[in-house]
Amino acid sequence: MERTNIVHVPKKAIQDVQETARHIKEQYGAGKKYFVESYGCQMNDHDSERLRGMLDIMGYTPSENKFEADFIIFNTCCVREHAEKRVFGNIGALKKIKDERPNLIIGVCGCMMQQKAVSDRLFKRFPFVDLVFGTNELHEFPQMFEKVLSGVRVKKVQESDGEIPEGLPATRINTLSTSLVVMYGCNNFCSYCIVPYVRGRERSRNISDIIDEAMHLADKGYKEITLLGQNVNSFKSDDGHDFADVLHAMNDIEGIRRIRFMTSHPKDLSDKLIDAMAGLEKVCNHIHLPVQSGSDRVLKLMNRKYDSAHYMHLIDELRKNVEGIEITTDIIVGFPTETEEDFEATLDIVRQAEFSAAFTFKYSPRTGTAAARMDEQVPEIVKKERLHRLNSCCTEIITTNNQKHIGTIGEVFVEGVDMRDKPMAFGKLSNFKMVYFPGDKDLIGQFLNVKITKTKHNSLFGELL
Numbered sequence: 001m002e003r004t005n006i007v008h009v010p011k012k013a014i015q016d017v018q019e020t021a022r023h024i025k026e027q028y029g030a031g032k033k034y035f036v037e038s039y040g041c042q043m044n045d046h047d048s049e050r051l052r053g054m055l056d057i058m059g060y061t062p063s064e065n066k067f068e069a070d071f072i073i074f075n076t077c078c079v080r081e082h083a084e085k086r087v088f089g090n091i092g093a094l095k096k097i098k099d100e101r102p103n104l105i106i107g108v109c110g111c112m113m114q115q116k117a118v119s120d121r122l123f124k125r126f127p128f129v130d131l132v133f134g135t136n137e138l139h140e141f142p143q144m145f146e147k148v149l150s151g152v153r154v155k156k157v158q159e160s161d162g163e164i165p166e167g168l169p170a171t172r173i174n175t176l177s178t179s180l181v182v183m184y185g186c187n188n189f190c191s192y193c194i195v196p197y198v199r200g201r202e203r204s205r206n207i208s209d210i211i212d213e214a215m216h217l218a219d220k221g222y223k224e225i226t227l228l229g230q231n232v233n234s235f236k237s238d239d240g241h242d243f244a245d246v247l248h249a250m251n252d253i254e255g256i257r258r259i260r261f262m263t264s265h266p267k268d269l270s271d272k273l274i275d276a277m278a279g280l281e282k283v284c285n286h287i288h289l290p291v292q293s294g295s296d297r298v299l300k301l302m303n304r305k306y307d308s309a310h311y312m313h314l315i316d317e318l319r320k321n322v323e324g325i326e327i328t329t330d331i332i333v334g335f336p337t338e339t340e341e342d343f344e345a346t347l348d349i350v351r352q353a354e355f356s357a358a359f360t361f362k363y364s365p366r367t368g369t370a371a372a373r374m375d376e377q378v379p380e381i382v383k384k385e386r387l388h389r390l391n392s393c394c395t396e397i398i399t400t401n402n403q404k405h406i407g408t409i410g411e412v413f414v415e416g417v418d419m420r421d422k423p424m425a426f427g428k429l430s431n432f433k434m435v436y437f438p439g440d441k442d443l444i445g446q447f448l449n450v451k452i453t454k455t456k457h458n459s460l461f462g463e464l465l
């Protein structure tokens, strides 16, 4: 697959974004509120943070309640099943509010809108929606919004031309831990996945831009950064740096204590990356490595570009080199033509790999993907039964594996306090395991040593040392 020519959106265009946003503040922004509803993955969440960043410059203030907002925007995702039905339903429900408050502005953006047929349908069906745009127009949001404020309905969805907008403002939701996008798009075309069609081809940021942003986040007090990309470990910058180089550069940033990354593709997991994970103290000992199936025949149909033997080889290398590593995964059951034998192979790889968590899904077709056109779709009842068996198998393995943590001491980065029963502080170990222990909100933001005393479901419980 050829790489896209990467074009960085000129600095001038980003300055124009800020200029327009400030103009909106002077003209319209006073006392106005916005409500952003975000669907889908962390990439989408980060796009929502950038929407919030631009709205904040426009003088709008965030609201938790869409009924009092002057601007409501849905940042949609098309990856999950029935997403379209849900989003259309939620937008339809806004008609009543719009009838009562005609000055309310309603916007819809994100990867679902990047599918032209869907955004056309939405714009036609809901004439009260004022603004629709895709994933490639995010940096033009203030200009489009200004047109809407002047009374024009706007819809803009264009193909990706490989642009990377640097320097867009972002208002981050979390204050301790945050994400940083290092690359956009995906070239893999897994046969079930819509992402390459809606997020475009792979394009990596310059390593210097990534490090500038990370240093800025460290200055603001962030201690943990998750590096994001649809296929993060295939990062390749114009000047020849790979993802292991990004980890090395990140590891040198003062103030950052933990570095995570997702999502990795097995075919791009190099020895150099495993060495970086093993040798760099701030890089967490966890990897999310989707296996999707244990059947080589199904993996081929999925266009995953590895087989089960290669996947298990990677697991062995990771365990051999990265001390205490925990591996999490994604698995799809009921891919078209999947037989009982194929499914048994998936159960086998789950048992061999001993994942510490698995996100499991029933296959469901996405319009426009190769798998949706395949014959021999697996009946729903079979998918359901296989998912149930898979989940039981995963739970058994996770429960057994959790036992090995009892008696160990690990450093927890405290994220919050659960007040349901008695106050329990919670946070993650470097290996991504969630740990609960008696503690109050004063502990939030601290790195504390906790001794694990018991396990329950997928979590560990312990006491502060």
Ligand code: SF4
Pocket (backbone or CB within 6 Å): 186, 187, 188, 189, 190, 193, 194, 195, 196, 230, 231, 265
């Ligand atoms: S690697 Fe495959 S599953 Fe992941 S985003 Fe790319 S096409 Fe989709």
